[in-house]
Amino acid sequence: MMESSLLSTIAMELDGLIYCLIPIPFVVDLVMTFVGIAILLGIISMAAIVFTYTERKICAFIQVRIGPNRVGGRFGLLQPVADMLKLMSKEDIMPAGADKVVWALSPALLFVPAALVYALFPFDVGAVLADVNVGVFLLFAISGQAVLPFLMGGYASNNKYSFIGGMRIVGQMLSYEAPLLFSLLGIIMLTGSLRLDDIVQMQAQNYWFIFMQPLAFIIFLIAAVAETNRTPFDLVEGESEIIAGPFTEYSGMRWALFFLAEYANLLTAAILATTFFLGGYSGPSFLPGFVWFGLKAVLMVLLIMWFRWTFPRTRVDQILTFGWKVLVPLSILNVVLTGALMFWFGIV
Secondary structure (H helix, E strand, O other): OOOOOHHHHHHHHHHHHHHHHOOOHHHHHHHHHHHHHHHHHHHHHHHHHHHHHHHHHHHHHHOOOOOOOOOOOOOOOOHHHHHHHHHHHOOOOOOOOOOHHHHHHHHHHHHHHHHHHHHHOOOEOOEOOOOOOOHHHHHHHHHHHHHHHHHHHHHHOOOHHHHHHHHHHHHHHHHHHHHHHHHHHHHHHHHOOOOHHHHHHHHHHOOOHHHHOHHHHHHHHHHHHHHOOOOOOOOOOEOOOOEOHHHOOOOHHHHHHHHHHHHHHHHHHHHHHHHHHOOOOOOOOOOOHHHHHHHHHHHHHHHHHHHHOOOOOOOHHHHHHHHHHHHHHHHHHHHHHHHHHHHHOOOO
16 A cells, blocks of 8 residues: 555656646646645645534434524535535624724635645545655644634624633633644654654554554544644633624624634644554555555544533633643653663664
């Protein structure tokens, strides 16, 4: 399976076809780059459509409710389309006294890092838009920029509840970035590389890191759920406290961009777990690598959705205390234990 890739073969055939039409290497590379970007944006958009429907069905199943069953027949398959049309037709209202430039930029800037990180993920052998040697470092450098747009939206809305929500999300995301990064240090130590494809290939040749780093996986999963601001870590919004937090004053397509970024981040968390702990695209050869990659990512998405509709919402002080006093020490302990075991078994 590691010697061939259906996606890379298709990409090479498309590259050759474009070169036959336009025999200029720079133009061919530019066109292929835009094709890759279009595919990634299509994946994100389709994920948002599918996940909204899936999450409603999972919520209905767990809470013994019916779920979507009107638009699109008995199973409500067209409900996401109806939601999309509703958001597109809603009036775009800007609050009085808002900082117009900052307020307008916030949802767009939030979606940029959420979409940009997909260029670094190896979906199959050779199927990666930006294969860089410092992929892990670049990945978290980009995703870390998502903190600022939340604060911008909360501050620029001229609403105290929005501002409190923006401050909450900054505190939460900064608190859980530390254990999230520390949980992956053990994997980087074992792999000896920051390249994402090297991490996947090492798991294909040995064991998945979920078996070699079980503590790191638990820490990563908790921190990833917190980074996506989903229950039980959804303290950025609450009807009895701060309404919808930084999203309160947004409507229509601007609010839809926040919504799209949330599901893009959800899929990102699932893909990260797949890449670092579940072997990425590696799997038995009877299915293509990208199919294994997709199945593992979908499984992680369903797991995170299950968390949302099962666990109760926690308080802000409990969330921050748990992050700094429990997850950070445990993640550092995991790094120390990994180094000690590597020294003991002579792994360099």
